Amino acid sequence: MKKSIKLTMVMLLAVTLVLSACGKKNETGGNGATSNIKVGMVTDVGGVNDKSFNQSAWEGLQSIKESDGVKVEYLQSTKADDYVTNLNKFVKGGYDLTWGIGMSLEKDIKTVADQNKDAKLAIIDAVVDAPNVKSVTFSENEGSFLVGVVAGLTTKTNKVGFIGGMQLPVIEKFAAGFQAGVKAVNPDAQVMINYTGAFDKPDLGKTQAATYYNDGADILFPAAGATGTGVFNEGIARKKAGADVWVIGVDKDQSLEFGDEITLTSMIKRVDEAVKRVSKQVVDGTFTGGTETLGLKDNGVGIADTSSKNVSAEILAKVEDYKAKIISGEIVVPEAPTK
Incomplete structure (x- = not known):
């Protein structure tokens, strides 16, 4: 009888753990997806709520969080001196991809990429010549x-x-x-x-x-x-x-x-789509450095x-x-x- 009770308790505990895991899974992505990938984004001085460029990039990261359960975070730069500090917070924090949003971060993305050759970085609106940086520009x-x-x-x-x-x-x-x-x-x-x-x-x-x-x-x-x-x-x-x-x-x-x-x-x-697409490459394991330019034919710009x-x-x-x-x-x- 005691063996039967112990067995029942073990089974109940196993079911509880499974249900708990399922609940935790649904907390991460809107479609139930989970991921260990972490993506960070550093804004230029315009800020994340600029109703334009940075905001669009952040919406792209929110989208991949929803679809793939990726952990996303941003750091807002109030002055140019913040760029390297903010980029390094993500790189040193073990983030799988660190974004720099805007041409103003070009020099600092290059500096951080050269100092952290195993890190993956990406930038919008500038071309950084480094094998671990994806540069996305638009027409x-x-x-x-x-x-x-x-x-x-x-x-x-x-x-x-x-x-x-x-x-x-x-x-x-x-x-x-x-x-x-x-x-x-x-x-x-x-x-x-x-x-x-x-x-x-x-x-x-x-x-x-x-x-x-x-x-x-x-x-x-x-x-x-x-x-x-x-x-x-x-x-x-x-x-x-x-x-x-x-x-x-x-x-x-x-x-x-x-x-x-x-x-x-x-x-x-379509800064949001560019950010989402490159971040997705990290999730899929297909990320490579280099430059990509998006124009009318790519639906990268339009009205x-x-x-x-x-x-x-x-x-x-x-x-x-x-x-x-x-x-x-x-x-x-x-x-x-x-x-």
């Missing part, structure tokens, strides 16, 4: 050309403006594509270009937007991280006051954040699906025509704006 000029077409065919004042953050090659690609797209469909339009010098200063974006609106621009396209929030804020205020003005979103569908009333369209840059809310079917048809010509190579979009 921002191609996507920006398409929103330039929209702006050129929509403007009523024949004045539009581009507001960049720091004047870096990647930001100049946004400006170049936008300028070329506007001019392709409206050669008489004036495209004003300015760089605020920062990605984390909404007040600078608001001030520059006010200047351009006062100069007669009715459509503005910021590529400036959190600084671009100020552009939207100025546009919203003017719209509420009765002005017929628009802002074009960048990196993600910013109508979801700022509303359809002010967002004419958005130039989508928001919600564009039809404010852009006519006729204009969107024109956008599709130009998209096909860029993919075929009939149109080669410049990477630097003309004077």
Whole structure:
């Protein structure tokens, strides 16, 4: 009898452990997946809630957490001096992949990669020559050309403006594509270009937007991280006051954040998908260093699906025509704006 009781207790304990393990499994990934993989992400100074670039990257990591049960974490950089410190926290902490989000981290990713040759790192918007680093860049000029077409065919004042953050090659690609797209469909339009010098200063974006609106621009396209929030804020205020003005979103569908009333369209840059794809390679054991560039043909850039809310079917048809010509190579979009 005692043997029977002991056997029953052992069986109950085994069932309890199995059920406990199953419960723990479901806590990790939304579909019940678990993984021992850890992925860390270091933002640039724009911060994880910049409603643009860093936020999109973090959403990509959240997605792979949901699908594969990967542990994900971010560290927010408030100044450039934070980059190496934050990167090393993940690398020294045994994370399987460490992301640096933005061109500003290029030098520091290289430094950390060279000092930790067994670590895997990845970066968005810069090319780091190291065998343990995956570099992902985008053809921002191609996507920006398409929103330039929209702006050129929509403007009523024949004045539009581009507001960049720091004047870096990647930001100049946004400006170049936008300028070329506007001019392709409206050669008489004036495209004003300015760089605020920062990605984390909404007040600078608001001030520059006010200047351009006062100069007669009715459509503005910021590529400036959190600084671009100020552009939207100025546009919203003017719209509420009765002005017929628009802002074009960048990196993600910013109508979801700022509303359809002010967002004419958005130039989508699939940072989230790039981060998810490379992180998935670590999960699958297929990660390699090297460079990958995503353009229109890769669905790495494009315009928001919600564009039809404010852009006519006729204009969107024109956008599709130009998209096909860029993919075929009939149109080669410049990477630097003309004077």
